[in-house]
Amino acid sequence: MDLSALSYQKFVHFALEETQRRTTLAPLPSQEKFRSIKAKDDKTMLHGLSFSAPKIRLLRSLTIEGSEAVKVLDFAAFSKPEFDLPIFCANFFLNASLSIVVLDLNPLYDVTIRSDYKDKYYIKLMSLGQKYAEVSKILKLKLPILPLTFLNYTCQICSFTFLSKTIQLLPWGGKVTSESLRFFSPIVIWSMLSSKKYKHDILYSAFMDYFQTWLELMDQAVEETDALKILRNREAQHKYLTWRAEKDPGHPILKRLIGEKLAKDLLRNFLFEGVDTLGTRTFLDYFPEYRCKDGSINQRRSIIGKSYETRPWDAKGEFIGSEPG
Numbered sequence: 001m002d003l004s005a006l007s008y009q010k011f012v013h014f015a016l017e018e019t020q021r022r023t024t025l026a027p028l029p030s031q032e033k034f035r036s037i038k039a040k041d042d043k044t045m046l047h048g049l050s051f052s053a054p055k056i057r058l059l060r061s062l063t064i065e066g067s068e069a070v071k072v073l074d075f076a077a078f079s080k081p082e083f084d085l086p087i088f089c090a091n092f093f094l095n096a097s098l099s100i101v102v103l104d105l106n107p108l109y110d111v112t113i114r115s116d117y118k119d120k121y122y123i124k125l126m127s128l129g130q131k132y133a134e135v136s137k138i139l140k141l142k143l144p145i146l147p148l149t150f151l152n153y154t155c156q157i158c159s160f161t162f163l164s165k166t167i168q169l170l171p172w173g174g175k176v177t178s179e180s181l182r183f184f185s186p187i188v189i190w191s192m193l194s195s196k197k198y199k200h201d202i203l204y205s206a207f208m209d210y211f212q213t214w215l216e217l218m219d220q221a222v223e224e225t226d227a228l229k230i231l232r233n234r235e236a237q238h239k240y241l242t243w244r245a246e247k248d249p250g251h252p253i254l255k256r257l258i259g260e261k262l263a264k265d266l267l268r269n270f271l272f273e274g275v276d277t278l279g280t281r282t283f284l285d286y287f288p289e290y291r292c293k294d295g296s297i298n299q300r301r302s303i304i305g306k307s308y309e310t311r312p313w314d315a316k317g318e319f320i321g322s323e324p325g
């Protein structure tokens, strides 16, 4: 696949313009250092932007482009702890053979346990989750012999039977690190496809829809005044940052591109800024199952392993996955 013409810049422009229409973005000092970094291959460029706003603690974007080998967008928005808003998360990776997509409003609280949080944010968004999961396209009038993948659809008004086919736009990507799932919502788009099937425009459309939705939630969000609830929001965000700063699957590539020291700086002081300031608990405090006998962190991404071959939520947002293992 020829990646040279594809760029994630329009995704970033859209998101920043839309945010600026609704609130005032102020650049953060962290963006200076990570605004433009040339990778060791002398071709790939990393571009970082970071902002805050009255309700937003950190809105940041990282694009990796420039070489034919790989394209990445890592875009996230975190509210201030006075709000319990979900975390906007767009994580796209594309190379000549593979396309990986994670697009979600990551819940601040595990929705399989906290149904109140699920009801507050996701129940009314389930149709958005469905929109990119699959669509039914009417093809033509019914033929006598039907291939199995085709479905019949009888029109209620004219009572003709049509032939339709279910097309998956961004189909579930198959088994995923089980630990990651508690950070995903019922509307998560998780997709892993051969890059031959990659559809930039569909992804752009999904990105716009999901980001607009997050901005609407931000507009409606009412500031929490209960100190205990604010503390819990801060800790939940810290746990999320701690997970991603340690276990994000992009680490090996970042290390290869810019070296171990700068990659660590990028992770802790830019992408997951707050991991060293929002709380004092360590990775092993939150995730003790990763503790090795010598007290170090197990380097494996997953202890439980990968699970969830198919989407573990139904159309109503009920968790239908079996226990991983």
Ligand code: BLA
Pocket: 064, 072, 074, 089, 091, 092, 093, 100, 102, 106, 175, 176, 177, 179, 180, 181, 183, 184, 244, 248, 249, 250, 251, 253, 254, 301, 306
């Ligand atoms: C793969 N990225 C993945 C996978 C997930 C994510 C779920 C599939 C592999 C797996 O099951 O772990 C993304 N995981 C997430 C997100 C959360 C999570 C968003 O837990 C949030 C809670 N990805 C990047 C960057 C790069 C990148 C910056 O964000 C590259 C610089 C690459 N992601 C990348 C690659 C893979 C991947 C190369 C496939 C390799 C692999 O599976 O190890």
